[in-house]
Amino acid sequence: MFRYYCKLALNSILQAKVHSSLTILTVALGIAACTIVLTLLHSMSSNPVAHKSEQLFRVQLDNWDPNQAAVSPDLPPEFVTWTDAQNIVQAKQAKRQSASAITWGMVNPAEQGLTPFLALMRVTGKDFFPMFDVPFLFGAGWGETTEQNNEYVVVLSKEINQQVFNGANSVGQTLSMLGATFTVVGVLNDWHLSPKFYDMSYGAFSDPEEIYLPFGLKAIFELPHGGITNCWKPVESERYEAFLHSECTNFQLWVELDEPREKTQFNDYLTHYVEQQKSLGRFPRPMNNRLLNVNQWLEYKQVVKQDIQIMFWLSVMFLLVCLINAASLLSAKLHTKHSEIGLRRALGANFGQIIMQYSLEVIIVGLCGGILGVLLAVAGLQGVASLYAGYGQLIELNVSITLGVILLAVAGTVIAGLVPVYSACRPVPAMQLKQ
Amino acid sequence: MLAMNNIGKVFTTDVVQTHALQDFTLQVDEGDFLAVTGTSGSGKTTFLNVAGLLETFDSGQYTLDGQNIKGLNDKQRSQLRNEKIGFIFQSFNLIPDLNLFDNVDVPLRYRGFNGAQRKERILQSLERVGLGKRLRHFPAQLSGGQQQRVAIARALAGSPRFLLADEPTGNLDSDMAQSVMGLLQEINQSGTTIIMVTHDQALAKLAQRKIIVRDGKVCDIGVSTIGLQPQELSAPRV
Numbered sequence: 001m002f003r004y005y006c007k008l009a010l011n012s013i014l015q016a017k018v019h020s021s022l023t024i025l026t027v028a029l030g031i032a033a034c035t036i037v038l039t040l041l042h043s044m045s046s047n048p049v050a051h052k053s054e055q056l057f058r059v060q061l062d063n064w065d066p067n068q069a070a071v072s073p074d075l076p077p078e079f080v081t082w083t084d085a086q087n088i089v090q091a092k093q094a095k096r097q098s099a100s101a102i103t104w105g106m107v108n109p110a111e112q113g114l115t116p117f118l119a120l121m122r123v124t125g126k127d128f129f130p131m132f133d134v135p136f137l138f139g140a141g142w143g144e145t146t147e148q149n150n151e152y153v154v155v156l157s158k159e160i161n162q163q164v165f166n167g168a169n170s171v172g173q174t175l176s177m178l179g180a181t182f183t184v185v186g187v188l189n190d191w192h193l194s195p196k197f198y199d200m201s202y203g204a205f206s207d208p209e210e211i212y213l214p215f216g217l218k219a220i221f222e223l224p225h226g227g228i229t230n231c232w233k234p235v236e237s238e239r240y241e242a243f244l245h246s247e248c249t250n251f252q253l254w255v256e257l258d259e260p261r262e263k264t265q266f267n268d269y270l271t272h273y274v275e276q277q278k279s280l281g282r283f284p285r286p287m288n289n290r291l292l293n294v295n296q297w298l299e300y301k302q303v304v305k306q307d308i309q310i311m312f313w314l315s316v317m318f319l320l321v322c323l324i325n326a327a328s329l330l331s332a333k334l335h336t337k338h339s340e341i342g343l344r345r346a347l348g349a350n351f352g353q354i355i356m357q358y359s360l361e362v363i364i365v366g367l368c369g370g371i372l373g374v375l376l377a378v379a380g381l382q383g384v385a386s387l388y389a390g391y392g393q394l395i396e397l398n399v400s401i402t403l404g405v406i407l408l409a410v411a412g413t414v415i416a417g418l419v420p421v422y423s424a425c426r427p428v429p430a431m432q433l434k435q
Numbered sequence: 436m437l438a439m440n441n442i443g444k445v446f447t448t449d450v451v452q453t454h455a456l457q458d459f460t461l462q463v464d465e466g467d468f469l470a471v472t473g474t475s476g477s478g479k480t481t482f483l484n485v486a487g488l489l490e491t492f493d494s495g496q497y498t499l500d501g502q503n504i505k506g507l508n509d510k511q512r513s514q515l516r517n518e519k520i521g522f523i524f525q526s527f528n529l530i531p532d533l534n535l536f537d538n539v540d541v542p543l544r545y546r547g548f549n550g551a552q553r554k555e556r557i558l559q560s561l562e563r564v565g566l567g568k569r570l571r572h573f574p575a576q577l578s579g580g581q582q583q584r585v586a587i588a589r590a591l592a593g594s595p596r597f598l599l600a601d602e603p604t605g606n607l608d609s610d611m612a613q614s615v616m617g618l619l620q621e622i623n624q625s626g627t628t629i630i631m632v633t634h635d636q637a638l639a640k641l642a643q644r645k646i647i648v649r650d651g652k653v654c655d656i657g658v659s660t661i662g663l664q665p666q667e668l669s670a671p672r673v
Contacts, residue, residue, distance in 0.1 A: 004544055015532050343528045346489055347589070348517025348545035350510045430489040433528070 001353070002360075009361035016333060020365065023329045027369025030322025031409045032376035037308070037315040038405070039381060039397055044204070044303055048193040049133060052256070053294035056131065057263070059088065059253040061274060062288035065232040069285075070249075076288045077230055079249035082219075084277075089125055089215070093269040094255035095262065096131045099215055100124030101251045102201060102226030107177040107211070109164045119160065119177070120226075122199075122209040123218040129155070129186075131256050132198060137161070139171035139186035146185075147214050155186040155212040178221045182213070195303045197294055199252050201227030204303045225250050247282070255291075267291060323416040326369070330362060331420035338424060345429035358421040359414060366413030370406035377405070436628060437463040437486065437597065442495035444481055444651075455481040456492065457651040463630060465596070468623040470642035471632045478651035479632045480601060486630060487599045488516045500596060517545050521590030521627075525602035527582040529574040529589075535561060536570040539589045546593055560588040564618060580611030587618060591627075598622065600631040604638060616641055 013020040047053050061084055062069075062076035070077035080088075085099035100122055108116040128134070129141035138161075142153045154175060161170055161184075170184045195204035217223070222240040231248035257263045270289040277283045292300055334341075341354055349357075378397060444456040455478045463469050473479045484490035485497065488504065497504040500519055507515065521542075522528075529538050536557055543553040561567045564584035566577075574582055583603060590598055600619065604612035616638060623629045623643075631642060639645045647655040 001544065011532060339528070340530055343530065344541065344545075345513070346487070346516070346522050346528075347542040348513055348593075350513035350545075352510070353513075353545065428490055430484040433489065433524070 001356075005357045005360045006364075008357055009364050012337075012361055013364060019329065019333055023326050023333075023365050024368045024372060026322050026326045026329065027366060027409055027413055028372035028376055030319035030412075031370055031373025031405055032380055034315045034319040034408075035373060035377035035397070035401065035405045036380040036384065037312045039377070039401055040384070041308055041312050042401060043194055044308065045298075046194065047294060047298070048195070048197065049294060052133075055256050055258055056294050057255050057257060057266075057291040058293075058297045059255055059270070060290040060292070061270065061283070062285045063247055063249070063277075063283050064285055066284035068232075070230070070232070074288070076290055077249045079228065079230065080251050080253045081247060081249055082244040082251060085215075085251040085253050088253060088255075088270075088273065091269070091273070094257050094266055096127035096256035097254070098125040098128040098131055099251050099253045100128055100199065101218065102199065102209065103218060103223040104226055105178045105221070105223060107160075107164075107175065110176060111174070112164050114164060119210045120207075121211045121213060121223070123213055123215045123223065125215050127256070128212070131254060132193070135189040135191055137187045137189040138169040139184070141212075142185050142214060147216065150214060150216040150220060152180055152182045152217070153185045153214065154182045155188060156184055157188050157208065157210045158190055160210045161187040177211070178223070180221075195298065197298055197301075197303075198254060199227065200301055200303070204301070219244055263291060319412065323412045326365070326413055327416035327419060330365070330417045331423075334358065334420050334424040338427075339433065341424055342427075342429045342431070342433035346433060351425055354425045355418075355421060358424070359418065362414050362417030362421060363410055365417070366410040367406065369413060370409030373409055374402055374405055436465045436467075436500060437461075437630075438496075438498045439482075439486070440496045442482075442485060442492050442497060444478075444485060444490070444492045455651050456485065459495070459648075459652060461646065461653055463628060465628055466623070466626055467644060468620070468629045468642040469631070470639035470645040471630060471648060472634065472636065472639050472645060473648035475634075477648045479648045481651070482648060483599050483601050483630065483632050486597075487520050487522060488512045513545070517542055517593065519596045521593065521595035521598045523583070523586050523590050523598065523600040523603045525605040527574070527579070527586045527606070529582055529585055531574050534571050534573050535566060535577075535585050535588075538574070538585060539592050542589060542593045556592045556594075557588075560592040561585070563591065564588045578611070579607050580614055583607060583611070583615050584618065587615070587622070591622065596628060598627050598629045600629065602633055603631060604633075604635070612638075 049056060059080065060076040060078060061080055063081060063084065064070040064077055069075060080099070089097045089099050103121045103123055104118055105121055106116050107119045126142050126144065126147050129136075134141075137158055139155075141155060142151070146153055154177070156164070156170065156175075161167060164170070164175065165173060170187060173184045174181045175184055176182075191208055193208065196206055196208065197204070219241070225243070227250060229248055229250040231246060233247055235246040235248060236242045255266060257266055267289065270291075271287060274283050274287055274289060344354060374397065381397065439459055439461045442456050442459040443454070446453045446455055459478070459482060471479045471482060481490065485492050488499075499515065502515065504512070530541070533541075539557045539560060540553055543556060548556070558567060558570075561570065564587050566581060566584055566588065569577070574585065577585065583606075598619070603619065604615050607615060619629055619631070620641060629642075631638070633639055646653050
C-alpha cells in the first residue's frame, strides 16, 4: 500500500503544480530563514575547545587607574602588561601558560624568489600550541630551550607555507623576515577556531595569524603592538622599552589548570603576585583578579550578540507563519478532495488509510520544502559571507543542522498539514460524498 | 441477508431535528432486486447510506449478511463495506485524475489483493461492461453512460454480495438508461443482490420488489411486474 500511497501523492502533487510549488516554496522560505540564522547562531555560540573549556582560563589582573575602573562598573582590563605577562609565564605556576599578542612584519622570501610581503604574526609562548590543540601538518612548536634563548624560529600557517614553500615540508628551511633569518620548526594544518576565543581583538571570527614566533622576540625586534592596546597613564618615553615597562595592556594571558585545586592554587599565586607588585608601587586598585574559563569568557565577550538571538526568534516566528500558510494552502487543496475522500471511504478505505495517504503527500511536500530550503539557506549564507567580511567560516552548513532542518521541515509541515488532513477525513463518508 | 429492524436516524442542527428514518424495517433476501422509491426528502438516500455503512444510525438493529452492524468500529465497517458492498452513484463518482484501470483498481487496493489478482479482476469487470479496450482512457474522455458503466465495473470488481445504486440512471438519457438498467438486471440474474434508489416508477418496475419510503418509513411493499424489459421504459426523469 505504501507504494500506492506514494503514487497517489506524487500524482496529486503533479496534478496541481502551481499549488504544490507555492506550498513547497512557502515551507522552503521559512526553513531557509530559520536555517541561516540557526547556522550563524550555532557557529557563533559553538565552543571550539569544548573538551577542555573548563581547563583553559583567561587571566585578568587589575593594574588600572585607582580612580576609574578599566571596564565599568568594576572590572579589570581584558589584557595584561608586558611585565605581568613575562612574570607570570616565567613563574610556571600553571600546568601550561601562554602570553601572546598580535603583531606584523615584513617577510622577504628572496631565497624562494618571491617578492616581500607583510604578514600578520603572533608572538606567543611554546605552550600556546598544546594548550589550544593547534594541529600541525609538519614539525611542531618550539621547545623550552629555544624559547629561553630567544632563538629565531617560526611556525607557519598552512597558507603561508603554500605561498612560500609550495606546500612542501619546510621544517628546517630558513625564511628571511624582520631583517633576520628564521628557521621553520613547524607548519600548521588547517586551523580556524570559531570563535577565535584566545584573541578577539580583530573580531571573534577573524582569520588566524599567518606566522608564529617566540614571545621574547617581540622585544628584540621591537615588533609593533597589534590588536588592542589600552593605557591608563602616559608612557614615560617614546622608547620601545618604555612601552614594555609601562602599565599599558596589550597581551592575552591564558593558563591551563586541570583540577579545581589547581585553580585555587593559581588564584592564591595571583593574589600573592599582585600583593608583591603592590609593594612595588603598582596595582593601586583593590585586589580584583579574574580567571574566566572559555565559556565564561565567551559569555563575557558577548560573542553571540543579542540581536542575533532576537533574529533567531524572529526567524522561528517567520517559519511558524510559513507553516501556517502552508497548512492553509493544503487545507484549500484538501477542500477540493472531500468528494474523493468520501468516495474512497465508500469503496473501503478506513480512516487510518485515508490519513496515511494524505499524510504521505504532506510529507513529500515537507521534504521538498526542506531540501529547497537548505539550498536557499546555502545561497543565503554565501550572501551573508559576501556582505560581512570575517564571517567566511560561518557559511558552511554542517550535516547535523542540514538533517535537522529537513526533519524540522517535514515535521513542521506534517504537524501543520495534519490538521486539514484530519478535518478533511473526519466527516462520515455520506457527508463527504455530498460535498 | 440484509435486515433492518426499527432503524432510526436523526439529523440534528442548531435549530432543527430531522427524523430521516423512523422505525425503518426491511428485509432484503439474497438475489433480490429491490427498488426504493419515494419523494425527495422521504429518506430513501439516508436508508441507502445506512445500508451501505456510509452513515451511522441512532436506534434499531441492522444485520448485514449475518453480522450485527451496531458496535463495529471504523476499520471493521470499512472492511465490511469493501468486501460485501458495491456502490453506484447518480453522478458516477469516478476520480478524474485516474484512468479507467486505476479507477476500478481503487476498491481492490483496499481489499489487499496482489497485483495479478487486481489486474485480472479489473480486466474482467471492464470487459463485462464493454469497456475492456479503453483501460487507459480517463473519465472525461467517456460519455455519461460509459462513465456509469465504469462505475458499475468498479462496483463489481470486488465481487460484492450487494450492489447499492443511488439513482443510477438519473444523469443519463433514455438510451443510456436502458443500457445501464439492462446491465443491472444481468448482474442481478448472476446472483448479486441489488438495492436501487430511484424516483422513476418505470425503472422501479424493472425490479423484483419495490418499496415506497415516506417520512422515513417503509409505507408500501410490492412486487413489480417481473420480466418487463428495459426497452419498454419511458424516458427517465431528469
